[in-house]
Amino acid sequence: MKVSTAQPFQLIYSLFQHEYLGYLFESFVIQLDEKGRLTLQHQNISSKNAKEFGKDLDDADYELIKLMDEMQQESIVLKFYKQKVKPAEFFFKVYDKEKGDKALQETIHQYLEHRRAKILDLLDGKMIFEMGRDGEPTWKQIQWEKEKATVLFHFRRNEENTHYFPTMKHQGEKLEWQYNGSYLICHEPAWLIVGNKLLRFAKNVDGKKLKPFLNKKFIVVPRKVEETYYQKFVTQLVASFDVYAKGFDINTERYPVKPVISFSELVQTTNGELFDKKGQSNDPNTDESKILFKIGFDYGPYQFGYEPAPNSSVKLEKQGDNYVFHKVRRDGDHEIEIVKKLQESGLKFQNGRVSMSRGKAFTWLNENTELLEAYDISVRQTDDERKKYFIGESSLEIKVNESIDWFDIHAIVRFGDYEIPFKELRKLINKKTKEITLPNGQIAVIPDAWLTDYAELFAFMEEDDSNQNLRLKKHHLSLIQDLTNGKLAQVTMDRKLQKLHGFEEIDDYELPAAFKGELRPYQKAGYNWMRFLADYSFGGCLADDMGLGKTVQTLALLQSQKKEGVISPSLLIMPTSLIYNWQIEASKFTPNLKTLVYTGVNRNKDPETFADYDLVITSYGITRIDIDILNTFYFNYIILDESQAIKNPDSRIAKSVGKLKSRHRLILTGTPLENSTMDLWSQLSFINPGLLGNEKYFKNEFQLPIEKKQDVEKTRKLNVIIKPFILRRQKSQVAKDLPEKIEHIKYSEMSAEQAEKYEEVKSFYRNKILETIEQSGIKKSQLLLLQGLTKLRQIANHPQMVEPEYEGESGKLEDIQYMIESALSEGHKILIFSQFVKHLSIVKSYFDEKGMAYAYLDGTTKDRQGQVDKFQNNKDIKLFLISLRAGGLGLNLTEADYVFLLDPWWNPAIEEQAVDRAHRIGQKNTVFTYKFITRNTVEEKILALQKNKLKLASDLITTEESFIKKLTSSDISELLA
Incomplete structure (x- = not known):
């Protein structure tokens, strides 16, 4: 029977009993007659059509209708039976x-009880009815009472x-509610219709405590079970509700609250053995042991544990034949406030308990x-029979003073009244x-904060020649600055030295007159920075973007050394391909x-001849071969160009350059970090030995x-240490006069043929790779994964790269040909990069067929400079045509204004280097870059992974390349999807 929204109507809520689900509500709109009275014309409404009647509905109505919808039997079936x-x-x-399924019944009951309680709270001011047996929604109206009823529980022993029964009052009058058809519609908490x-x-009485008495005057508790009944049931009632007793005593007691944190040690053990199966020590002195904190509250002689909603607590005492209930009034608000404050401070209690490592606990x-x-709040140890911990105040005061060549470190360590030698703390x-172990036998735990805040300071400090004092090398000034910024030490330092943290503030150094050229402002800043480092005998890493003029900045520095009267030569080491450019x-x-x-094979190997020159230019290969000659000479500067050549500290070239002797050291690179942070250790340990500790320390700590x-904090600390000695500027920051790069x-x-080949190879490798991952793990699958991905990438370019006999088409090659012809018709010069020489060969064949003239460079090219010229x-x-690896370094190709990247490389930084062959100082035209990507292939997935996998490098300095090692199972599944 439809209700018209054009005529007056009334929203009502009707209560009915379901055979299995208990009491439920439904929402209805009732048509009103001309006098505003309810008629028999009604319509059930739900969330689906409630808005039709929205003019008379408020927010509570919409919420009520939604909750009632969720309780209907169809909704229950849909939710709990899939x-x-x-x-x-x-x-x-x-x-x-x-x-029947008892567990599911209970789950459904709890689900409904939660919604019943919400509904009943929201019904204030609404029209409520009992539904008639014939489904009439307005059979009997119910009045929602604002004033709450009270219950008094009686015990007569x-x-x-013992007789037990409750009585009720409402609005000050005794309420007759038994034997008269009254019924409970909700139990948690109780809602009763009388x-x-x-x-x-x-006090939110539980309906289960009232239900037995709807049709029963009292409950009898026999003497033989009364003590158990009193202990388990009556104490709860006395604690939470008003109780009248006859035959036993209830004493209400009040005491001030005293919060107590008790702690004990949780030792992680495995079958009583010293080591577990993984070889981890189970010694309680290691980090494996934890501290368990518990929060409790003392009230006079009574101790109570944590409760989420404390009211009163009751202790039962039996005195001969009599019982005494000691009802202790607890300050619930204060207890809750204490727990909240402790949680806000870091003790994340769960049910009044929390465990954490010993270091964190004592911190x-x-x-x-x-x-x-x-x-x-008192703190007590509950297991001090095994080990008594010191729980007083501890402090570490550090003072740092700059001397001529060092920073002198002075410190005072205190645990309570005891002062501990700083050298002893450092050793531990x-x-x-x-x-x-303190002099009184107590055990003091070194706070985690000290380990975190001072870890690098403790690691890099050295004892002086007398073994009495501690000091720090000057190139660790960033650690000192970090201590100052964190207010962790009192530091006295030369103001000039402090400026190294912001090189923009470094004094301006005059360019030598013999230097033939001008430096752009950012290049002059780089020159000033290198001069400053030289004054303090610090090594540096100039890590500017490709094309920003690292060579010219370095030459200006070397010319200034000549002006300053330096007569010993400097040694410049670089890849062979760059020697001509440096000349x-x-x-x-x-x-x-x-x-x-x-x-060259005819080089003069007499090191004494070096003294006749200002600059000695050589290659990494010659350095490796002639290291026993070169390390006999003391150079002014040793400068490594493209210093990523020594990123592997175990390589022969890294060990060779480490043997060279010089007054200063400098490295130049656009990518100081390619594969891992160990790249940094190797290069920065060359310029400033000891800056990052030894290799083992660096590996474990960073x-x-x-x-x-x-670890974000470790990343920050590493950045702090290396920042003063690495100068990196990006083209977007400094070369404002460079033309646009689009x-x-x-x-x-x-x-069609290409897609068929791709799917065939993808299916083969996907099944094989995922099966290998499942059986042997990701690490054992990396070689197979690399093989599969390489084949898929080649097919995405042209299947001929995998199957030379393939005679079909390649969608990408057609697009490349079209784009090349289009760009040539407009007079552009184009750099064409691919990481696959096979791909270049296919394009080269097309050029030969068309009679197009071109230059070519890959790893086998002998006359690189000839091809460039x-x-x-x-x-x-x-x-x-250039292979990505062979053409990534030392090329200045500013005549080109178009760059084609025929296939995506895992590392966007390598692609950037390729583009930078054209987009560099000297370029006058806008540089257009086109990256060719084949749809629905692994190439599209590589683009997504480039974005997701490169955070490490950007946090530290620049780039990161080893994608395969960092791929997760989900990454691999996505790549091969």
């Missing part, structure tokens, strides 16, 4: 008296038993002494020991510096936490 089934069949099965009144109760105690004192921390640049900018190119655990992604569709100086050569 298969399609009729409600009658569901209830017959779940609520069968013998075979005699010689044989006559036409809907009542709730003060918390030390850092929160003021909080403990402010709230008068470096051994990863966290305990100190050209040196002759242009520093023509009066005498330069020796120390290469590499593993940063790369395996993504990047495009050109998506290609595979040909050919492209740069010949207007008829508009195409340059």
Whole structure:
């Protein structure tokens, strides 16, 4: 029977009893007559159509309708039974008296009780009715009572038993509610209908305590079970509700609350053995042991544990034949406030308990002494028979003073009244020991904060020649600055030295007159920075972007050394391919510096000849071969260009350059970090030995936490240490006068034959790789994964790269050909990069077939510079095919204004280096980059992974390349999807 929204209507809520689900509500709209009275014309409404009647509904109505919808039998079946089934069949099965699902019944009951309680709270001011048996929604109106009813529980004990019964009052009058059809519609908490009144109760009485008495005057508790009954049931009632007793005593007692944190040690053991199966020590002196904190509250002689909603607590005492209930009034608000404050300070209690490592536990105690004192919270150890811990205040005061060549370190360590030698603390921390035995026998735990805040200081400090004092090398000034910024030490330092943290503030150094050229402002800043480092005998890493002029900045520095009267030569080591470029640049900018190119089979191996020159230029290969000659000479500077060549500390070249002797050291690189943070250790340990500790220390303290655990704080600390000695500027920051660089992604569709080949290979490798991962793990699958991904990438370019006999088409090659012809028709010069020489060969065949002139460079090319000059100086050569690896370094190709990247590389930084061959100082035209990507292939997935996998490098300095090692199972599944 539809209700018209054009005529007056009334929203009402009707209560009815379901055979299995108990009491439920439904919402209805009732049409009103001309006098505003309810008619028999009604319509059930739900969330689906409630808005039709929205003009008379408020927020509470919408919430009520939603909750009532969720309780209807169809909703229950849909929520708790995933298969399609009729409600009658569901209830017959779940609520069968013998075979029914009791656990599911209880789950459904709790679900409904929660919603019933919400509904009943929201019904204030609404029209409520009992539904008639014929489904009439307005059969009997119910009045929602604002004032809560109260319950008094009576106990009358005699010689044989105890009678127990409740009485009720409402609005000051005794309420008759037994034997008159009253009924409970909700138990948690209790809501009772008496006559036409809907009542709730003060103190949220549980309906289960009232239900037995709806049709029973009292309950009899026999003498033989009364003590158990009193202990388990009556104490709870006395604690939470009003109780009248006859035959036993209830004493109400009041005491001030005294919060107590008790703690004990939890030792992690495995079958009583010293080591577990993984070889981890079970020694309680290690970090494996934890501290368990419990929060409790003392009231006079009574101790109480944590309760989420404390009211009163009751202790039962039996005195002969009599019982005394000691009702202790607890300050619930204060207890809750204490727990909240402790949680906010770091003790994340769960049910009044929390465990944490010993270091963190005692750090918390030390850092929160003021909080403990402010709230008068006692701390007690409950297991001191095994080991008595010191729980007083500890402090570490450090003073740092700059001397001529060192920072002198002075410190005072205190645990309570005891002062501990700083050298002793340092030894313990470096051994990863966290305990100190105090003179009184107590064990003091070194706070975690000290281990975190001072870890690098403890690691890098050294004893002076007398072994009495501690000091720190000057190149660790960033650690000192970090201590200052964190207010962890009192530091006295030369203001000039402090400026190294912000090189923009470094004094301006005059360029030598003999330097032939001008430096851009950022290049001048780099020159000033290198001069400053030289003054303090610090090594540096100039890590500017490709094309920003690292060579010219370095030559200006070397010319200034000549002006300062330095007569010993500097040794410049670089890849062979860069030697010619350095010769050209040196002759242009520093023509009066005498330069020796120390290469070739006929080189003079007499080191005494070096003294006749200002610059000695050689290659990494020659350095490795002639190290026994070169290390006999003391150079002014040793400069490594493209210093990532020594990123592997175990390589022969890294060990060789480490043997060289010089007054200063400098490295130049656009990518100081390629594969891992160990790249940094190797290069920065060359320029400033000891800056990052030894290799083992660096691996444990920085590499593993940063790369395996993504430790943000360790990343920050490493950045702090290296920052003063690495200068990196990006083109977007400093080369404002460079023309615009515009990047495009050109998506290609595979040909039908190509797509078929791709799917065939993908299916083969996907099954094989995922099976290997499941059986042997990701590490054992990396080689197979690399093989599979490489084949898929090649097919995405052209199947001919995998199957030379393939005669079909390649969608990408067609697009490349079209784009090349289009760009050539407009007179552009194009750099064409691919990481696959096979791919370049396919494009080269196309050029040969069309008679197009081109330059070519890959790893086998002998005359690199000849190919560069050919492209740069010949207007008829508009195409340059370059392999990504061979052409990533030392090329200046500013004649090109188009760059084609034929396939995506895992590392975008390598792609950037390729683009930077054209987009560098000297370029006058806008550089257009086109990256060719084949749709629905692994190439698209690589683009996504580039974004997701490169955070490490950007946090530290620059780039990161080893994707395969960092792929997760989900990454691999996505790649091969």
